[in-house]
Amino acid sequence: MKRSIRFSVPLAAVIVIFAAAPEAQAAGKLTLYCSPQIEWCQLVIKEFQKATGIKVAMTRKSSGETFAQINAERKNPKGDVWWGGTGDPHLQAAEEGLTIEYKSPMLGKLHPWAQNQAKTSGYKTVGIYMGALGFGYNTKLLAKKGLPAPKCWKDLTKPIYKGEVQIASPHSSGTSYTTLATMVQLFGEDEGFKFLQALHKNINQYTKSGSAPIKAAARGETTIGITFLHDVVTQVIKGMPIKAVAPCEGTGFEIGSMSIIKGARNLASAKKWVDWALSPGAQKLMPKAKAYQVPSNASVAPPPEAPKMADIKLINYNFKKYGSSAERKRLLKRWDKEVKALPR
């Protein structure tokens, strides 16, 4: 008899697992999935709570991770709003029906590119900021090696920069896929791939994360890093010996977006968040959070540290076409076959 009582010990253990672990509090009035850097997330949440009194519970994950999570949670969504992060996964979420349509009254006050993003997705997402592609170089290393400063995309394919250029792999990084799609649109598909083949010879490493190349350049691990210009500016402001370059041929860009998740449990708060996040008050916060992108509300001037839009030639980037799963798979496959497979 005693033996059997003892048997209850392991079962009690499993009950303890459930009893001891803290329970969820669904009391939060808005659950936010936040994809930009954490300071920015925390700052906007603080200001939003001040402005509306709505309590926000936030999870910060990169846009790829957030997309994966929303996709996995599709049967029983836990989040209300997905704020920030590059536009492609937002468009993809719209395409797959993970997010819902909402036309904010603020829509008319936005830059055309931000409105365009909303139109492309059937108003399931909207642009909140824009960042242009470019590259940055380590001024100290460049001087030490006696190399000329690159100014254009084509400069990067010159043999003098062999083993000095870094970019993320388009398989793992949305940033790098944007670069791939930009080259296809800028030079035409075949010419674009020729450019990427020539660039391939100079690449010392295809990194996994999109902003890793410029961080490596700041540490002196590579001379040139290709990424979004606002990430380059972040390094400049940190005091790193980095110079940002807006390529002379023109460049592609991303639209940081925001979507309401389908099945949101706090839909009213979610709509309030979207309206507020597009207001000038919210968008003025960007430089304070060390975010140097261009805000989508037309009445807000870009931060002085941001790359001057006048100096950047933007191409007419076709988000619908190049954001679709089919085109993405086709281009990545071609890149694997014609670029990655080449010797360096």
Added chain:
Amino acid sequence: MNKTVALWLAVGWAGYAVLPWYAIDDGFFGFAWFDGFPTNIDSAPAILQVMDHGRAWLLPIGLALVAPLAVLWRGGAKPWAATVLMTAGGLGLAYIVAQGFAIGLGGWEFGFIESAFGELGDRQFGMGYGALLVIGAFLFFLTQGLAKRGVINGDAFVVGSIGLVIALIAAFIVFPVASILISAFQDNDENFAPALFFIKLFSRDIWGTDCLTSTLTCGIAWNSLLMATLVGASTTVLGLAFALIATRTGFRAKKILRVLTVLPIVTPPFVIGLAVILLFGRAGSVNTFLEWAFAIEPTRWIYGLPGIWLAQMLAFTPIAFLVLIGVVEGISPSMEEAALTLRADNWRTFTTVSLPLMRPGLANAFLLGFIESLADFGNPLVLGGEFDVLSTSIFFAIVGAQVDQGRAAVLAFVLLAFTLSAFYAQRRWLGRKSYATITGKGDAGLHVRLPKRLTRTIYATALPWAALTAVIYCMIMFGGFVETWGFDHSFTLRHYTEAFSITTGLHGLVWSGAAWNSFWTTLEIAAISAPLTAGIGLLAAYILVRQRFVGKDAFEFGTMLSFAIPGTVIGIGYILAFNVPPIEITGTGIILVVCFVFRNMPVGVRAGIAAMSQIDKSLDEASLTLGATSFATLRKVVMPLLRPAIVAALVFGFVRAMTAISAVIFLVSANYDMATSYILGRVENADYGLAIAYSSVLILVMLAAIILIQGAVGTRRLSRRDTQQFGLEGGAA
């Protein structure tokens, strides 16, 4: 017997008729559900769900709880009592599981049931504490019935433990892993497409051998295999060297050595990788020095296999050490004495007696190093360069630009196949030989001195490595106190105040630092999961080593499964499996605890197996013969001899819960943010100062915890030999 049946029957009825059947949205311990209880549909117990709310599908569960009443009534000694208990428990369990999966958030989950019964017009949420108690009761009835039938000599404790561990493994390992692996056979629209599986499986980027014939890279499967073999072998050798120094030599600075060997295991991810870059990277200290002194052009050699190898060796040698130290000190000197008596010299004794006796430890250490290396995510991410391995490829197949869950599942398949092969190779190598030397027989109690040339060799291997580890850690501690690590080395306390400042506000102290929130959550979750990890792990080890039953191999496979699968896959699998009823625990702290317990349990199992296979079964048998129950034997004879394994499992469970990253990034939620996911965010943003400051604090906390665990569990005394101290023991200063 009847008393325990009565007890569990009471538990079962409490779950069925008293506690809320479904999970409470605002949390059970919020007790907000008292309002409107028991009639409210959200908090009603099952019996009222049936009577008041028309949820008739819960009725059969009650019927299964009625049957054991007969056993209680008519006495448990009757032969039919076993049948009744078994049937009630088995059918009850099967029915609960079936109804849980059949009826979900949107009514019937399967089309064929809907066409048979028509639309349900109702739905159900995740199971709550009521359901949990009932499941526990059914499990008990089932195993009790089996034991009464004479399974495993009628030992109720052992049958119950086996049943419990199997149920837990099924729910928290097999189910989530199956949820994701199924997608290997589906296309992106969830249609069944087996042909696609084979196309993805045999693709060139997985199995290509281009690196042999050209400058191109080889397939990621080969890369992973090469890396894991190198890391497994080298960590085992280094771990053995450290274990020998710590137990068999007169080396004076043993305590410092032990701190150094334990440090990497308490280091949050990314930190070692970053330090390695700062030391060996193109602009790192070593290259800068070489360029200055010998005009050697700095290169990027660290990115790729060499970097991962180095960082993983730094990270995983301690695991090999932890496994091996128990084994090395557990070898009874009597065998060695016998060899010496037979005139073997020191060298011969070591190579033909001591070393073969260490085989279980060596094999386990290699297996752990191999699997850890395969599943490691942080180091290949930071240092991998273009050396792609399975774990990172799986991650980017899911979160990257391609979003291909099927490919991730296929890669997970390959990874799993490697791990299992290693597992089987290890078993074949160990064979059926006995490695038991702790038999209770007398011996001189003193180990034989190591042969001189061996001592020289292990010093030559271990000491430079210890020096390197020391340098890396000095750099890490230093990194938290400078403006920008590796660039602007002016002193600052900025990072610490940003993360851990405490200010006085209107209502007393305010924990205003940015890190406090995730810090407390992490500490809480780790403290809860560690004892559970150790308990379940050692219980499983005990069953595996000491009991024989049908399906033991499958059981062992199940306990190792979660370890073999990279955290990323586990993370996604957990979301897929536990975001919807019947087990709906995403967004809670529970899912983190469960994830840690079942991911880290294999270390407890391996350490337990290694230690237990050294303890001769005759000790158990003596205890059993003297009338002790198997539980008492486990507690009073086996456990004290297992102290090093208990410490290893507790330490590992705690430390891993604080440093895990790959599964955690998918499971953290708004209310339960973990330290590592916070640190990852800072690293992504190149904010290394704060990441390192936070990591340093975590390291100190974990060291303190290890000393605490060490003190609480104590050491084992095997004989008149000096008590061998494991771990840090006052050496953290």
